Amino acid sequence: xxxxxxxxxxxxxxxxxxxxxxxxxxxxxxxxxxxxxxxxxxxxxxxxxxxxxxxxxxxxxxxxxxxxxxxxxxxxxxxxxxxxxxxxxxxxxxxxxxxxxxxxxxxxxxxxxxxxxxxxxxxxxxxxxxxxxxxxxxxxxxxxxxxxxxxxxxxxxxxxxxxxxxxxxxxxxxxxxxxxxxxxxxxxxxxxxxxxxxxxxxxxxxxxxxxxxxxxxxxxxxxxxxxxxxxxxxxxxxxxxxxxxxxxxxxxxxxxxxxxxxxxxxxxxxxxxxxxxxxxxxxxxxxxxxxxxxxxxxxxxxxxxxxxxxxxxxxxxxxxxxxxxxxxxxxxxxxxxxxxxxxxxxxxxxxxxxxxxxxxxxxxxxxxxxxxxxxxxxxxx
Amino acid sequence: xxxxxxxxxxxxxxxxxxxxxxxxxxxxxxxxxxxxxxxxxxxxxxxxxxxxxxxxxxxxxxxxxxxxxxxxxxxxxxxxxxxxxxxxxxxxxxxxxxxxxxxxxxxxxxxxxxxxxxxxxxxxxxxxxxxxxxxxxxxxxxxxxxxxxxxxxxxxxxxxxxxxxxxxxxxxxxxxxxxxxxxxxxxxxxxxxxxxxxxxxxxxxxxxxxxxx
Numbered sequence: 190x191x192x193x194x195x196x197x198x199x200x201x202x203x204x205x206x207x208x209x210x211x212x213x214x215x216x217x218x219x220x221x222x223x224x225x226x227x228x229x230x231x232x233x234x235x236x237x238x239x240x241x242x243x244x245x246x247x248x249x250x251x252x253x254x255x256x257x258x259x260x261x262x263x264x265x266x267x268x269x270x271x272x273x274x275x276x277x278x279x280x281x282x283x284x285x286x287x288x289x290x291x292x293x294x295x296x297x298x299x300x301x302x303x304x305x306x307x308x309x310x311x312x313x314x315x316x317x318x319x320x321x322x323x324x325x326x327x328x329x330x331x332x333x334x335x336x337x338x339x340x341x342x343x344x345x346x347x348x349x350x351x352x353x354x355x356x357x358x359x360x361x362x363x364x365x366x367x368x369x370x371x372x373x374x375x376x377x378x379x380x381x382x383x384x385x386x387x388x389x390x391x392x393x394x395x396x397x398x399x400x401x402x403x404x405x406x407x408x409x410x411x412x413x414x415x416x417x418x419x420x421x422x423x424x425x426x427x428x429x430x431x432x433x434x435x436x437x438x439x440x441x442x443x444x445x446x447x448x449x450x451x452x453x454x455x456x457x458x459x460x461x462x463x464x465x466x467x468x469x470x471x472x473x474x475x476x477x478x479x480x481x482x483x484x485x486x487x488x489x490x491x492x493x494x495x496x497x498x499x500x501x502x503x504x505x506x507x508x509x510x511x512x513x514x515x516x517x518x519x520x521x522x523x524x525x526x527x528x529x530x531x532x533x534x535x536x537x538x539x540x541x542x543x544x545x546x547x548x549x550x551x552x553x554x555x556x557x558x559x560x561x562x563x564x565x566x567x568x569x570x
Numbered sequence: 571x572x573x574x575x576x577x578x579x580x581x582x583x584x585x586x587x588x589x590x591x592x593x594x595x596x597x598x599x600x601x602x603x604x605x606x607x608x609x610x611x612x613x614x615x616x617x618x619x620x621x622x623x624x625x626x627x628x629x630x631x632x633x634x635x636x637x638x639x640x641x642x643x644x645x646x647x648x649x650x651x652x653x654x655x656x657x658x659x660x661x662x663x664x665x666x667x668x669x670x671x672x673x674x675x676x677x678x679x680x681x682x683x684x685x686x687x688x689x690x691x692x693x694x695x696x697x698x699x700x701x702x703x704x705x706x707x708x709x710x711x712x713x714x715x716x717x718x719x720x721x722x723x724x725x726x727x728x729x730x731x732x733x734x735x736x737x738x739x740x741x742x743x744x745x746x747x748x749x750x751x752x753x754x755x756x757x758x759x760x761x762x763x764x765x766x767x768x769x770x771x772x773x774x775x776x777x778x779x780x781x782x783x
Binding site: 200201227311313340480490559562 | 596600610611613614615616619637640
């Protein structure tokens with residue numbers, strides 16, 4: 190491995206979308222099923238070009254987004270690392286399948302490149318309106334992980350991270366981008382294999398006849414064999430017992446539901462990823478994510494030049510909402526601004542955590558344009 | 571030979587109509603400046619939901635330092651390949667910024683301070699490939715930007731285009747560069763002098779910037 194590391198890394202000039210696809214391939218994704226939709230299409234295009242050259246790589250164009258989500262669930266159960274990519278309208282169609290994947294604890298990565306507006310909305314313009322849908326779009330109580338990325342390098346990193354966490358926690362992971370992040374080209378270094386961690390799901394070590402698919406484990410994440418390797422198990426969206434068969438026995442229902450939450454809740458410290466920028470001594474804080482975090486980074490610099498002690502907390506993990514990191518800064522800041530390209534979806538979470546500690550101000554823009562650094566600067570300086 | 575120049579947010583907008591190859595031009599230019607010249611570059615784009623026609627533009631921010639905000643705020647160079655693009659974006663230029671237009675397509679410029687070449691006409695009559703218009707622009711822009719190197723641009727052009735159109739595009743590129751050298755202002759005279767807009771960025775008129783992006 191050391192010989193490989195000494196080799197020069199490849200520099201490339203990539204779109205955010207292309208970087209997501211590169212990240213997925215580096216993380217070991219061998220299955221992509223999707224239906225093209227602006228502004229996510231370039232992810233699918235790269236996968237269509239590249240997967241046929243990957244060992245056992247499969248690329249499928251499906252008839253719609255419902256089928257796409259179904260296909261990647263099947264592929265994942267068969268042992269593949271699988272992904273699909275879509276935008277708002279397609280993401281809505283996928284919700285039922287996302288719930289099924291949560292219930293069956295199937296690792297998946299679903300990329301949603303957010304466009305403006307509801308329904309067909311603004312296909313070529315940015316928005317951040319799917320944040321709460323990513324958390325609560327599927328019905329019923331379910332834990333889920335939602336990541337975001339603000340620049341091209343982060344697109345690659347968070348795609349790898351999304352696969353790692355999907356595998357580690359046996360859960361669907363949503364990667365939420367916005368049109369600007371997805372359609373910005375930047376120079377990045379593509380890391381070489383061995384320079385980053387790649388995680389894979391735990392396989393059962395017991396003989397097939399002893400295997401219980403949804404058995405309690407120390408971490409709360411049961412091992413998962415690929416279908417067709419001798420381990421027989423039943424997969425259902427109905428609430429199931431440790432053997433995977435439907436149950437309505439209150440003690441079994443309670444146990445499986447609570448374990449599904451516990452496997453995520455106990456590892457919040459691992460899952461909640463944030464970036465601190467000038468927050469050590471700040472009294473004015475901006476909390477942002479996606480492309481808006483880049484505007485905020487410039488605004489915070491400009492505010493510092495104007496004598497304001499400003500700082501930026503950019504969220505890479507949106508859900509589970511990084512409460513500890515946010516709460517700590519709320520206690521030391523006199524003003525917190527949450528700029529978003531929606532009518533206030535992460536600001537709801539910030540206000541929930543805040544419960545009266547400090548002043549929260551929102552900055553919402555829903556005209557299909559990015560929030561500019563000047564707009565943010567005006568609010569904090 | 572041009573020297574490596576330290577840049578702090580040099581902002582470029584390429585604008586015109588869908589079908590003129592503006593997004594390709596943005597990609598080519600960004601690729602060359604990022605990988606060939608070694609600058610930090612963000613290239614963003616904006617286009618309508620239509621398959622063709624409609625307004626189209628590509629924006630680039632070029633800097634020697636990491637770039638936070640990826641879009642443009644105040645332009646150093648505006649390339650306008652349609653009358654509408656020129657009308658819409660001219661006000662975003664810095665005082666010291668440069669307006670470059672296609673003189674065949676932009677009949678009325680809002681200022682007498684501009685540079686222009688008949689790009690579309692040149693591609694049609696001299697290269698005989700109308701689609702190579704964007705490469706003629708690339709040639710001219712390469713001459714105009716004090717930090718852009720001709721050979722590096724050429725290399726990036728070849729790396730990004732399929733081989734069967736290499737010849738026409740090299741011809742278009744050289745044509746654009748030479749026409750600019752013969753007919754337009756020396757690059758060294760451009761982009762000099764204190765920029766008033768940057769100096770008082772703090773009290774910039776916010777509504778101005780919010781109109782676009």
